Amino acid sequence: MTIEAQGLRKCYGTTVAVEDLTFTVQPGKVTGFVGPNGAGKSTTMRMMLALDRPDAGVVLIGGRPYRALREPALTVGALLDAEATHPGRRAEDHLRWMAQYNGLSRRRVHEVLDLVGLRSVARQRVGGFSLGMRQRLGIAGALLGDPPVLILDEPVNGLDPDGIRWIRGFLRSLAADGRTVLVSSHLMGELQDTADHLIVIGRGRLLADTSVKALLDETSDGRVTVRTGERAAAVQVLTDAGATVAIVDLDTLTVDGMDAGEVGARLTAAGVPCSELSRHRASLEEVYMEMTRTHTIFGDGTRP
Numbered sequence: 001m002t003i004e005a006q007g008l009r010k011c012y013g014t015t016v017a018v019e020d021l022t023f024t025v026q027p028g029k030v031t032g033f034v035g036p037n038g039a040g041k042s043t044t045m046r047m048m049l050a051l052d053r054p055d056a057g058v059v060l061i062g063g064r065p066y067r068a069l070r071e072p073a074l075t076v077g078a079l080l081d082a083e084a085t086h087p088g089r090r091a092e093d094h095l096r097w098m099a100q101y102n103g104l105s106r107r108r109v110h111e112v113l114d115l116v117g118l119r120s121v122a123r124q125r126v127g128g129f130s131l132g133m134r135q136r137l138g139i140a141g142a143l144l145g146d147p148p149v150l151i152l153d154e155p156v157n158g159l160d161p162d163g164i165r166w167i168r169g170f171l172r173s174l175a176a177d178g179r180t181v182l183v184s185s186h187l188m189g190e191l192q193d194t195a196d197h198l199i200v201i202g203r204g205r206l207l208a209d210t211s212v213k214a215l216l217d218e219t220s221d222g223r224v225t226v227r228t229g230e231r232a233a234a235v236q237v238l239t240d241a242g243a244t245v246a247i248v249d250l251d252t253l254t255v256d257g258m259d260a261g262e263v264g265a266r267l268t269a270a271g272v273p274c275s276e277l278s279r280h281r282a283s284l285e286e287v288y289m290e291m292t293r294t295h296t297i298f299g300d301g302t303r304p
């Protein structure tokens, strides 16, 4: 079952949150939905779930708008805000209430508690849960209807390394079952080992809709990594020869516009030693920084 966004536009007053957004999310894959804070990810997800009405365009889930789905709770599971659960409620009661509200079997509550590893704390109040436990509870809620489509807004946000490892494996297993898994994040690196496909947005507009592999290959293409104890001299020699040089850290540079052979020859001729000269392998974080540099709303990517 696919999710298709077609020509979506949404404004809040004079703020354009989403503009001309068209993409398709495929089943059997984890699709990362990434962009800086304020890029429009949550707004788009809310429109997918008919919690917000687009000013233009439509979102279709399995070919129908959300409101026209015959059994929405059995079709789409969503985690939008893990903090939204009432703190005085016990985890199990929260899920029972959700199941009842959506006309789902109460038996499924214990299954989803097992699936997310919360069975032993099922009778505890949510107010005492860590953020990681609340995220797991939110995912349990999304899975109640055993839906083929999952829409998860920042499920990795604030998790510790164990929680991140767990959620990565879990998302991959959901996709391996053939489900359509859309996961948002404002940190692309967070999804490097999780997503198969990425939809990148900035200022509400589509920047990329591509496989992770293609994106990494494209950004790595022709770029050379140089490690040298004489960084300033190396930058001088290579820029004088017409290359574009970026400083990565104290002793590392990346070079565009010149192949590795010529970089080595130029540095040797100038007497600049280098301890490493290799074909660059870009990280998703790096790709994302380049792609969204001109699209970040709040300068350094943080909220004001």
Ligand SMILES: Nc1ncnc2c1ncn2[C@@H]1O[C@H](COP(=O)(O)OP(=O)(O)OP(=O)(O)O)[C@@H](O)[C@H]1O
Pocket: 012, 015, 016, 017, 035, 036, 037, 038, 039, 040, 041, 042, 043, 044, 185, 186
């Ligand atoms: N209910 C609202 N009223 C007014 N403006 C809103 C509302 N919801 C979102 N916006 C604005 O729309 C833009 C997109 O916000 P949105 O929350 O969709 O971005 P996001 O990519 O999910 O960001 P984040 O990573 O911070 O969650 C922002 O400029 C935001 O301030």
